[in-house]
Structure formats: structure tokens, C-alpha cells
Amino acid sequence: MGLEAKLKEEGFITTTIDALAAWSRESSVWPMPMGISCCAIEMMASGDPKYDIARFGSEVMRFTPRQCDLMIVAGTVTYKMAHVVKKIYDQMPDPKWVIAMGACTSSGGMYRSYNVVQGIDQFLPVDIYLAGCPPRPDNLLNALIQIQDKIGKTKARDFQDKKLPDLTVLQNN
Amino acid sequence: MNLKELIPQKLLENFPQAKFEFVEYRGDLSVKFDKEYVTRICRFFKEDPELDFRLCEDVTAVDWAKRKNRFTVVYHIFSLKHNFRLRLKADVDESECSIDTVSSVWKTADWHERETYDMFGINFNNHPDLRRMYMPEDFEYHPLRKDFPLMGIPGSLPLPKKD
Numbered sequence: 001m002g003l004e005a006k007l008k009e010e011g012f013i014t015t016t017i018d019a020l021a022a023w024s025r026e027s028s029v030w031p032m033p034m035g036i037s038c039c040a041i042e043m044m045a046s047g048d049p050k051y052d053i054a055r056f057g058s059e060v061m062r063f064t065p066r067q068c069d070l071m072i073v074a075g076t077v078t079y080k081m082a083h084v085v086k087k088i089y090d091q092m093p094d095p096k097w098v099i100a101m102g103a104c105t106s107s108g109g110m111y112r113s114y115n116v117v118q119g120i121d122q123f124l125p126v127d128i129y130l131a132g133c134p135p136r137p138d139n140l141l142n143a144l145i146q147i148q149d150k151i152g153k154t155k156a157r158d159f160q161d162k163k164l165p166d167l168t169v170l171q172n173n
Numbered sequence: 174m175n176l177k178e179l180i181p182q183k184l185l186e187n188f189p190q191a192k193f194e195f196v197e198y199r200g201d202l203s204v205k206f207d208k209e210y211v212t213r214i215c216r217f218f219k220e221d222p223e224l225d226f227r228l229c230e231d232v233t234a235v236d237w238a239k240r241k242n243r244f245t246v247v248y249h250i251f252s253l254k255h256n257f258r259l260r261l262k263a264d265v266d267e268s269e270c271s272i273d274t275v276s277s278v279w280k281t282a283d284w285h286e287r288e289t290y291d292m293f294g295i296n297f298n299n300h301p302d303l304r305r306m307y308m309p310e311d312f313e314y315h316p317l318r319k320d321f322p323l324m325g326i327p328g329s330l331p332l333p334k335k336d
Contacts, residue, residue, distance in 0.1 A: 004186045047214075079309075079330040079331075079332065080308075080309060081334055082333055083333055086333035112323070112324070113323065113324070113325075114308075114316055114321070114322070114323065114324055114325025114326075114330075115308075115316070115325070115330075117332065122332055122335070123333045123334070123335050124335070125335070125336075132231075
């Protein structure tokens with residue numbers, strides 16, 4: 001890596017706290033695997049050696065929301081399950097991001113029906129909508145890279161005294 | 174003796190007052206009777222040593238929307254001894270909308286009846302625990318009825334608030 005080479009030559013590097021914090025934050029996104037149905041199988045596949053989500057620093061799927069930055073909602077969200085998803089999302093510490101993985105999660109998909117929420121953006125702030133039924137693991141990795149880009153653009157000091165909806169606006173600019 | 178001949182014969186012998194309708198369609202026998210007899214007939218099917226229908230595969234209902242007897246409750250039962258599958262039917266009118274439970278005969282009918290209650294609003298008398306199976310407990314409608322809109326009734330299922 002370039003960093004070691006630079007340290008060998010110069011003995012030091014210069015950077016800003018913002019860049020350093022953003023770099024470390026984007027390189028270790030810890031996902032909350034909210035696997036509700038078949039998309040979860042592809043989410044698991046993205047962790048296997050063939051696709052290897054560890055290349056992007058996200059191999060630590062935490063099964064407690066309190067240690068996560070990114071919620072991957074993978075599967076059909078029914079009205080009954082929506083309350084559970086929201087409860088878990090609320091337990092995640094700020095700042096946090098959401099991937100709506102697959103057609104069902106993004107729009108209800110083929111379940112145009114009374115019991116399925118027609119898109120989780122009705123109750124969660126979604127950062128990435130991921131197409132596919134289910135999306136291939138490469139597609140999930142692509143979404144992760146996009147989330148990393150988004151996190152990287154956020155400056156650490158933006159988070160001071162800000163509430164999450166304000167931050168979302170900042171990030172989207 | 175062939176079970177398709179034995180069943181009508183036995184039923185007519187044991188329940189002389191009841192009215193039966195026997196229909197054979199694509200090799201499967203259906204028996205239709207009045208709903209008052211449902212528990213007794215089901216117990217007979219299970220406990221008669223020659224029939225031995227030990228397995229209740231499904232309890233569900235059909236909504237005919239505009240017919241005089243709006244609902245038909247359907248039971249699929251299976252005899253492991255004879256490898257024979259039988260369909261039982263009983264009409265239920267909308268005004269009463271109730272039928273006796275068969276969960277005292279087959280334990281597994283408990284949840285099937287709860288599901289039928291949830292989806293069609295048919296009450297099962299003497300059921301030990303008639304609560305909704307799928308929908309939230311405070312939900313007011315029965316989704317598989319023909320007059321329930323496919324996309325549901327707006328506002329009937331609350332979503333969590335978006336911050």
C-alpha cells in the first residue's frame with residue numbers, strides 16, 4: 001500500500017481529521033443483517049470467499065443493532081414486521097445508513113397486496129435502493145461501495161449537534 | 174371393499190337423519206353435509222376402525238360472495254391405513270357465520286381453524302383459543318373475503334412513524 005511506502009520515505013503523513021475520520025468510517029462499515037426472506041441468502045453469499053465482503057471491511061455482520069452503522073434490509077417487509085424493523089433501526093447508534101435490498105423492500109415488488117409494505121421508505125430513511133429479485137451479491141457489493149462513497153463525503157464535524165434528518169440532507173448535497 | 178362405496182354406505186347407516194351429497198371429481202370423493210353434524214361425522218371418520226382417517230391435512234373455506242350460503246368450510250382428511258384422501262364440506266351462512274370446531278377430534282385443526290377465522294371471519298364454536306393467526310390482533314377485517322380490496326383498507330394497518 002502507498003501508506004507504508006510514504007511512511008518509510010517521509011516518516012510522517014499530513015491529513016485532516018475530517019479525512020481521517022471519513023476514511024476510517026467508510027472502510028469499516030459494520031452491517032446489521034436484517035435478513036427477512038430470500039434476499040438474505042444473497043446477502044450471505046456476499047460474505048462467502050467468492051464475493052468476499054471482507055475486501056470492503058464489512059465482514060463483521062453484527063447481530064446486535066447496537067454495534068452497526070449500516071442496516072441491510074433484505075427481504076419482504078410486512079406491516080407486522082415493519083414495527084420490528086423500525087425498533088431495530090432505532091437501536092442503532094447514529095450515524096447510520098440503510099440499504100433497501102431487492103424489489104420487495106424497495107417497492108413491495110411482486111407482492112402488490114394488503115399485507116406487504118409497498119416500500120420501506122414509508123417508515124425508514126433509505127440511502128440506496130438495490131434492484132433485483134433477488135439482487136446478485138456483486139450488486140450488494142456495489143451498493144456498499146456507493147454507501148462508502150457517501151460516508152466518505154461526509155465530514156466528521158458535520159455530525160456535531162445535528163439530527164439525522166439534517167445530516168441526510170447534507171449527505172445528499 | 175372399495176372405500177368410495179364403503180364411505181357413503183357407512184355414513185347413511187350411522188347418520189340416517191343427515192342429508193348427504195356425494196360428488197366424485199377426477200377420482201376424488203367429496204362429502205357434503207349440514208354443518209350441525211360436523212363434529213360428530215369427523216369423529217366418526219377418525220374413530221371408525223374401518224375408515225381410520227387419522228390425519229387432518231387442512232381446514233379452509235371458500236367465499237362464494239353472492240350465493241345463498243356464502244361460505245363453504247372444507248376439510249381435507251387422509252387415511253394412512255388406506256392411503257385414501259377425502260374432502261368434507263359444510264355450508265355456512267353469513268348471518269350466523271359459525272360452525273362447530275373439530276379441534277377436539279384432530280388437534281392440528283386448532284391452528285387451521287384459527288387461520289380460517291382470521292382470513293374469512295368464520296367463528297368456530299367451542300374452539301379453545303380462537304385468536305387471529307396472521308393479521309395483527311386488533312385488525313378489524315378478514316382479508317380473504319371477496320369484498321375485501323386487494324390492496325387493503327388504507328389506515329387499517331398502522332406503520333411506524335418516520336422520524
